[in-house]
Amino acid sequence: MNLRCSFFRSRSIACLDPCKKISIQTKGAVWKIGEAAGEGHGKNMMTLRKALDQFEDLTWSDAIFIDRRQPINMDTVCLIHDPDDVEDEKVDLPDVAIELGFDYLMDVQSLQSICLNMREQMPDAKVEDIFRAFLFYLKNDAFIVIQ
Template identity: 35%
Template structure:
């Protein structure tokens, strides 16, 4: 899917994406629910190669969709009534610490 979407859409609908996809985010921006991002499949690229869409939109590979799905599943198991802000907080914690958040 080569289009920009907001991070909220990814977190709320993460189960709709393929496990082969990756989440691309802007490297120089503080991420929020409204941050533009992209879900791209990098399977056909060399390890160090970035997709043209990501380069054109100044996005970097942040996490695999498998990781994002795991983060969302974990926070929903801990707190079934979690908010979109809770999802973002859990994602940021995972990205910064390579570990699930504990509520």
């Protein structure tokens, strides 16, 4: 099997195989994209494409965490997790996000609002259109207006 791997910090590795299955290994645990990443509510790993495509299925009280050192695209791996699941108040990040080298991006409620706003303006919006609205929101802290 031919795997392409990238290193996240010094303690984790992400591998993408030819079948587009992604896994992240950190401290001996393997996190598979699209599967629950550990025990408990909201610990899901997925690509931004999937999060944007299935935004209605996400829990509004969760948040999105990503590796901010990487460029954001639709294949960016993200963690959907309860932002209040914090062990160390000084760090203010869930342990699972710290282990992965991920930082807070936004709450799921904001993501859902971006997606709903785009669908309201463009009922037949494709995931690429929603991603464009998502990037606009990140850059401008405002919803995109379709002319």
